[in-house]
Amino acid sequence: MSKQFLLAAEGVTKSFDGFKAINDLNFYLDKGELRTIIGPNGAGKSTFLDLITGRTRPDTGTIEYKGTPLTKLREYEIYRLGIGRKFQTPSVYSDHTVFENILLGLEGSRSVWPSIFSRVKPEQRERIHEVLKTIGLADKAELKAGTLAHGQKQWLEIGMLLAQNAELLLVDEPAAGMTDEETAKTGELLLSLAGKHTIIVIEHDMVFVRQLGSKVTVLHQGHVLCDGSLDQVQADERVIEVYLGRKKKH
Ligand SMILES: Nc1ncnc2c1ncn2[C@@H]1O[C@H](COP(=O)(O)OP(=O)(O)OP(=O)(O)O)[C@@H](O)[C@H]1O
Numbered sequence: 001m002s003k004q005f006l007l008a009a010e011g012v013t014k015s016f017d018g019f020k021a022i023n024d025l026n027f028y029l030d031k032g033e034l035r036t037i038i039g040p041n042g043a044g045k046s047t048f049l050d051l052i053t054g055r056t057r058p059d060t061g062t063i064e065y066k067g068t069p070l071t072k073l074r075e076y077e078i079y080r081l082g083i084g085r086k087f088q089t090p091s092v093y094s095d096h097t098v099f100e101n102i103l104l105g106l107e108g109s110r111s112v113w114p115s116i117f118s119r120v121k122p123e124q125r126e127r128i129h130e131v132l133k134t135i136g137l138a139d140k141a142e143l144k145a146g147t148l149a150h151g152q153k154q155w156l157e158i159g160m161l162l163a164q165n166a167e168l169l170l171v172d173e174p175a176a177g178m179t180d181e182e183t184a185k186t187g188e189l190l191l192s193l194a195g196k197h198t199i200i201v202i203e204h205d206m207v208f209v210r211q212l213g214s215k216v217t218v219l220h221q222g223h224v225l226c227d228g229s230l231d232q233v234q235a236d237e238r239v240i241e242v243y244l245g246r247k248k249k250h
Pocket residue numbers: 016021039040041042043044045046047048
């Protein structure tokens with residue numbers, strides 16, 4: 001397999017009770033790229049992220065990150081390689097402040113919780129503020145995360161991935177449940193992170209996908225149906241048929 005890609009998946013198949021959720025999937029991602037994956041419900045988008053992060057194991061095929069095979073590694077080993085995932089529902093620590101949530105991301109281990117809050121090193125404080133500035137929450141540092149608006153919680157969680165030094169960010173439907181303004185801000189944030197980070201976004205909101213302006217990969221029945229610009233894939237007859245919706249001719 002070529003090592004020129006940051007992430008390369010080849011011939012990946014994963015069945016659940018005989019149903020192929022992922023079916024001979026090939027997917028290649030360049031370093032620094034922002035890529036959006038779209039596709040109908042059940043197309044295998046989340047399962048693909050599960051396979052990258054080691055939550056699920058493929059039946060066949062290979063997934064390499066910077067040339068390292070991922071399929072035999074444990075979840076925490078993949079995480080340590082610099083692959084961070086944000087699930088659709090924000091899972092911030094509500095009773096901790098925004099600052100502390102980022103600190104927890106920096107430390108990366110819950111086992112040290114009781115001790116970390118009393119000994120924040122100056123360089124950690126600086127890094128936390130840098131992350132808070134990036135995600136637009138610098139003025140919310142001392143607020144309890146639970147009091148944040150939905151969109152702000154999503155940005156905080158992205159900030160936790162940044163604190164973990166995740167190089168590859170896997171972001172599952174970030175715009176779900178957001179206001180139009182929050183959605184636009186999320187797009188700006190992801191666009192500002194691309195390049196320094198490599199990002200896969202799964203999304204259904206086409207306005208948001210257009211804002212991202214990235215290459216789009218369309219998944220269907222666990223397989224790449226096509227990829228290209230949003231305009232290209234939206235004009236593709238197969239995509240219109242299976243995803244964007246067209247009344248069947250009788
Ligand atoms: N752990 C599992 N056990 C059994 N079936 C599963 C499991 N995970 C996923 N599936 C099945 O695999 C298929 C693909 O699911 P997946 O969640 O990856 O699709 P998706 O493209 O993310 O859909 P959505 O847009 O609705 O989130 C579905 O039919 C789902 O029911």
